[in-house]
Amino acid sequence: MDDSGQNADGPAASKRKDARRNQQTLLDAAAAVFATSGVEAPVRDIAAEAGVGMGTIYRHFPTRADLVIAVYRHQVETCAEAGPALLAAGPTPHAALGRWVGLFVDFLVTKHGLAAAMQADNAGFETLHAYFLDRLLPVCTELLDAAAAAGEIRSDVGAYPFLRGVGNLCIGAGTDPRYDARRLVELLVEGLRPPHRP
Amino acid sequence: MDDSGQNADGPAASKRKDARRNQQTLLDAAAAVFATSGVEAPVRDIAAEAGVGMGTIYRHFPTRADLVIAVYRHQVETCAEAGPALLAAGPTPHAALGRWVGLFVDFLVTKHGLAAAMQADNAGFETLHAYFLDRLLPVCTELLDAAAAAGEIRSDVGAYPFLRGVGNLCIGAGTDPRYDARRLVELLVEGLRPPHRP
DNA sequence: TGCGAAACGGAACTACGCTCCGTATCGTTA
DNA sequence: TAACGATACGGAGCGTAGTTCCGTTTCGCA
Structure with missing residues (x-):
């Protein structure tokens, strides 16, 4: 999977x-440009920011997804590792799930355009989608399973659709003050609770 | 607002x-191409399908949003009109809300790429976003207000973020069998219920 | 110091949106 | 019905962006 030249973080x-x-220069430049112009910024801009030619970018990061992954790897890892910790710490699995999802949302909404780029069908970003899934789906599954085992949520919601749903809700957040992705995700997490029989 | 050449449907x-x-040829061609390649299909493709030059498209529909709106106007109107009807018919406002949202989701998931294009910040699609809002936000507000008045849902969730959330959840549906947008939207609608005090 | 491999830079090719203007068509008027 | 101005048409052409390719430069080893 990492035959593409960049692996781990350094x-x-x-x-x-x-x-x-x-490669390090490129990573720094990309981080700067992504923060300003979003992850869809022109390759030429990143090359210019780094003071290198475009060929250099493509040599180190064959697809844009590779570059994005390299830039955000640390934060995604951190988020993934927080899952089990929250589960151990939280008062209930559902609370841990809520907090973990909050972490993920915080990450996404501060990365201009990342949630949109993460879309499965986004040409050239398949690898990005796959990376997030590889890294976060197991964690999400664990949290969901724990909450379901505790009877706090329904057990018929898959981790994959749930995680994608959360990601989708984050699209466009941060560009419109009227749209509060965090709030909606909270509602979605509430919606996971078993239908209460009256 | 409709100084752009096409108004109403005919x-x-x-x-x-x-x-x-x-203009009619173009509408038919666009509908066909949208169904096959999504609403982001190249303008040239639509022109080719219609057997006209590109200038003709731009004359009739200055922006792509104008074309998309014209193609889907009927269905959006139908959806908008269904709101009050469902409210009058349904057993409860919350049930009506659920059904109406279901209608909207059904519409979106069958239109390849439409939910994504509807994004607020999508360059060139601002008009599309505005049209959906103009048409559906009042309906959504009415349903939400009715449900809130009946005490079935919290009253602190705005129609705008809610509607956008629903739209966002539909992004990418239909290209991935593992992702069930309908289900997630149902969960979101459940999440609207007031927190039950134990 | 010399040399082959590795890396670099950016011109060039492709794809697409959008504009512009010479040409063709319509429909009205004499 | 013939002629003419207004209207509409078509597609070449320009700008932008992704991606490739190859001649040139740099590195590091012998």
Whole structure:
């Protein structure tokens, strides 16, 4: 899966020193440009910001998804690792689920355009979608299972649709003060509770 | 607002006969291409399907949003009109809300790429966003207010974020069998219920 | 110091949105 | 019905952006 040149976070310990340095430069430049113009910023802009040619970008990060993943890897890892911790700490599995989802939402809404790019069918971003899934789906499954086992939520909602739903709700957040993704996600999490029999 | 050439559904009763005919041809062609390739299909493709030049498209529909609106106007109107009817018919306002939202979701998930295009910040689609809002927000508000007045849902959720949330949840539906937008929207609607005090 | 491999840069190719203007068509008037 | 102005048409052409390709430069080892 990581035959694409960049793995882990630091530039791979392989190859020439200038290449490693350029990779780091690129990562920094991309982070800066993403923050300003969103993850769909023109490749030329990122190259310019980094002071390198476009060929260099494509050599290090064959697809835009590779670059995005490399830039945000740390934060996604952190989010993934927070899942089990919250489950252990929280008063109930449902509360832990709520908090964990909140973390994910906080991450997404502050990354301009990331939630939209993460869409499954977004050409050129399939790898990005897959990465988020690989990393977060197991965590989400664990939390959902725990909450279901505790009888706090229905057990017929899959982690995949749920996680995608949360991601979808974050699209466009941060560009419109009237739209509060956090709130809607809270409602969705409430909606997971078993239908109360009156 | 409709100084753009096309209004209502039939070609405007104005101007030359060939122009009217072309406008209808364009609408049919666009509907066909949208169904196959989604609403982001290249303008050239639509022109080719209709057997006209691109200039003709831009003359009749200055922006892509105008074309999309024209193609789907009927269905959006139908959806909007169904709101009050459901409210009058349904057993409860909350049930009516659920059914109405279901109608909206059914519409969106069958229109490849429409939910995504409807995004507020999508360059060139602002008009589309505005049209959906103009048409559906009042209906949604009415349903939400009725349900809130009946004490069936919290009263602190605005119609705008709710409607956008529903739209967002529909993004990417229909391209992935694992993702069930309908289900998630149902959960969201359940999440609207007042927190039950134990 | 010399040399082959690795990396670099950016011109060039493709795809697409959108505009612009010469040409064709319509329908009205003499 | 012939002629003419207004209206509409078509598609070449321009700008922008993604992606590739290859001649040039740099690195690091012998």
